[in-house]
Amino acid sequence: MGVTEKHMSRDKKKRPPAGQFITTQFNSLLGWARKFSLFHYPFVTACCGMEYMSAACAHFDIDRFGAGWTRFSPRQSDMLLVVGTITHKEAPVLRTVYEQMTEPKWVVAFGTCAVSGGIYDNYAVVQGIDRIIPVDIYIPGCPPRPETVLDGLLKLQEKIQHQDQDWRWKKRTY
Amino acid sequence: MPTRIQKEARPDTMLLNMGPSHPAMHGTIRIMLELDGERILNSEVEVGYLHRGFEKTCEHRTYFNLLPYTDRLNYVSPLINNLGYVMTVEKMLGVVVPERAQHIRVLMSELSRISDHLTCLAAMAMECGAFTVFLYKMKAREFIWDVIEQTTGARMTTSYIRIGGVRADLHTDFDVVLKKAVAETRGVLKDVHGLLDKNKIFLNRTRDVAVMSPEDAVAYGWTGPCLRSTGVLYDVRKAFPYLIYDRLNWDVPLGERGDNFDRYLVRMREMEQSLRIVEQAAARIPKTSPALTAGGIEPSAAIRDSRRRRVREAVALSPNLEGSEEYRYPDILASDKGYVVPPKEETYTSIEGLINHFKFFMRGHGIRPPKGDVYFAVEGGNGELGFYIVSDGTDRPYRLHLRAPCFHIVAALEQLIRGRYVADVIPTFGSMNMIGGELDR
Numbered sequence: 234m235g236v237t238e239k240h241m242s243r244d245k246k247k248r249p250p251a252g253q254f255i256t257t258q259f260n261s262l263l264g265w266a267r268k269f270s271l272f273h274y275p276f277v278t279a280c281c282g283m284e285y286m287s288a289a290c291a292h293f294d295i296d297r298f299g300a301g302w303t304r305f306s307p308r309q310s311d312m313l314l315v316v317g318t319i320t321h322k323e324a325p326v327l328r329t330v331y332e333q334m335t336e337p338k339w340v341v342a343f344g345t346c347a348v349s350g351g352i353y354d355n356y357a358v359v360q361g362i363d364r365i366i367p368v369d370i371y372i373p374g375c376p377p378r379p380e381t382v383l384d385g386l387l388k389l390q391e392k393i394q395h396q397d398q399d400w401r402w403k404k405r406t407y
Numbered sequence: 408m409p410t411r412i413q414k415e416a417r418p419d420t421m422l423l424n425m426g427p428s429h430p431a432m433h434g435t436i437r438i439m440l441e442l443d444g445e446r447i448l449n450s451e452v453e454v455g456y457l458h459r460g461f462e463k464t465c466e467h468r469t470y471f472n473l474l475p476y477t478d479r480l481n482y483v484s485p486l487i488n489n490l491g492y493v494m495t496v497e498k499m500l501g502v503v504v505p506e507r508a509q510h511i512r513v514l515m516s517e518l519s520r521i522s523d524h525l526t527c528l529a530a531m532a533m534e535c536g537a538f539t540v541f542l543y544k545m546k547a548r549e550f551i552w553d554v555i556e557q558t559t560g561a562r563m564t565t566s567y568i569r570i571g572g573v574r575a576d577l578h579t580d581f582d583v584v585l586k587k588a589v590a591e592t593r594g595v596l597k598d599v600h601g602l603l604d605k606n607k608i609f610l611n612r613t614r615d616v617a618v619m620s621p622e623d624a625v626a627y628g629w630t631g632p633c634l635r636s637t638g639v640l641y642d643v644r645k646a647f648p649y650l651i652y653d654r655l656n657w658d659v660p661l662g663e664r665g666d667n668f669d670r671y672l673v674r675m676r677e678m679e680q681s682l683r684i685v686e687q688a689a690a691r692i693p694k695t696s697p698a699l700t701a702g703g704i705e706p707s708a709a710i711r712d713s714r715r716r717r718v719r720e721a722v723a724l725s726p727n728l729e730g731s732e733e734y735r736y737p738d739i740l741a742s743d744k745g746y747v748v749p750p751k752e753e754t755y756t757s758i759e760g761l762i763n764h765f766k767f768f769m770r771g772h773g774i775r776p777p778k779g780d781v782y783f784a785v786e787g788g789n790g791e792l793g794f795y796i797v798s799d800g801t802d803r804p805y806r807l808h809l810r811a812p813c814f815h816i817v818a819a820l821e822q823l824i825r826g827r828y829v830a831d832v833i834p835t836f837g838s839m840n841m842i843g844g845e846l847d848r
């Protein structure tokens with residue numbers, strides 16, 4: 234042990250070589266920061282919520298991918314997870330929640346019902362939430378397995394990284 | 408349009424809207440509260456945010472095809488829903504289910520019940536601030552779901568229990584996985600008892616809060632753990648035994664006061680009883696025919712050969728169909744040809760098999776119960792889960808009605824929270840186990 238400690242202390246004294254820096258673009262730096270700090274708001278209505286719980290808890294642990302912090306208020310979150318069936322009665326509520334979220338925001342359609350209405354092709358169910366709000370990632374499955382959810386999250390992060398980011402003092406070309 | 412409470416509210420009170428998407432509650436339900444300070448004077452519960460047209464949709468599906476819709480009623484315990492629906496149809500048809508299938512059904516529905524109670528209490532505890540309990544219970548639920556997944560092939564929406572039996576036989580490693588799940592669940596239950604039973608915060612929010620009298624509970628039509636928490640002994644498994652429940656040795660836990668804490672405690676004790684049932688059923692399950700040695704010819708080769716000769720070799724099925732090979736049929740499915748899907752081996756390799764298969768699924772054929780109506784109930788996660796089916800002799804139900812247990816329980820919410828504080832809404836609502844799919848159908 235003694236030898237290692239001595240070795241380490243000598244290492245610590247060594248100064249870092251000059252010129253340790255990275256180059257990047259502000260856009261991708263912002264994308265990198267944003268993709269790993271997704272606060273999500275689970276809009277849980279139906280069965281898919283059970284798999285959302287599984288994905289969020291210890292076994293699958295969505296926290297490993299930087300989306301662990303569940304905020305139960307749309308005003309504090311970046312990612313809206315629409316989990317479960319959206320009926321026509323529920324649709325205005327979803328729209329309100331979406332509009333309450335601050336920019337930048339992303340929407341995930343979680344489960345076949347949110348994607349397309351799923352097996353409920355009838356009078357009561359909205360046939361896909363993209364009829365009322367814009368959707369970034371569609372996660373299919375009835376319900377999707379937690380692995381699929383994590384995969385969807387990774388895809389969303391990739392999308393965020395390569396997106397044209399928006400910031401306050403950005404020069405607008407339009 | 409003003410709601411009832413908006414019209415009736417006193418001018419000096421405040422109206423507060425909880426839900427349908429509220430941070431401190433789960434599920435899609437809207438509760439309008441009329442408040443005097445922190446006190447709730449009146450309330451109005453609005454349901455229907457998850458009305459997915461279950462009953463109407465079922466009228467357009469054949470008896471066999473509507474099974475997946477029943478998965479999504481009480482989505483925390485889908486296997487019990489399957490069981491309730493399937494046993495109702497079986498009662499209409501008069502099907503006799505093999506012993507082994509009955510044991511598997513009991514095993515699966517008790518595991519489902521545990522997962523249901525775990526989820527309910529996890530959500531209730533989390534909303535009271537006990538996040539650790541939530542994580543522990545979800546952990547236990549994962550182990551239970553491992554067993555379910557191994558047997559049924561799906562984690563939640565299983566469609567496993569079929570008319571006449573079950574879809575597939577148990578996996579060869581079933582005992583190992585089950586043992587692990589039971590041990591883990593027992594451990595978690597012990598931990599949770601330790602965390603909550605004498606926890607001052609939890610007790611303050613649940614003890615003597617929202618007390619229901621036995622008379623009111625019966626009058627509202629409460630069933631299940633919520634009714635038993637008031638001290639009324641009614642369990643469908645004991646009162647009208649089905650499957651093999653009367654041959655097993657287990658107790659019905661009862662509460663005394665009918666408050667939130669009793670509802671919590673009854674659920675906890677019921678899980679222990681369910682574990683007992685699971686262990687007994689697993690020990691008594693009749694042995695199956697010996698497992699077939701792996702192999703057999705490929706289905707495509709069998710189909711090719713069947714054009715020239717009668718195929719007598721075993722056909723290798725795809726892994727998705729594992730457990731439902733033809734030689735297992737006597738153990739897991741009724742012998743009535745008209746009510747069960749013909750074995751895939753026959754469908755692939757013989758013309759009669761193909762015709763049988765075709766006739767089973769063809770419009771206007773398949774399962775056609777005699778004219779009449781039937782009601783049958785099983786003990787669901789929340790209480791008496793009943794199906795009422797009217798048949799007009801065709802292959803689809805003329806009318807299908809679901810007696811959803813939590814509909815009756817939520818009906819009493821207004822009474823329970825009247826005069827209490829706003830904070831009491833959360834544990835009260837949590838202890839009721841409102842499940843949207845079942846409530847709004």
Ligand code: SF4
Nearest residue numbers: 280281344345346375
């Ligand atoms: S996709 Fe399937 S599991 Fe998810 S909410 Fe819809 S019906 Fe339920």
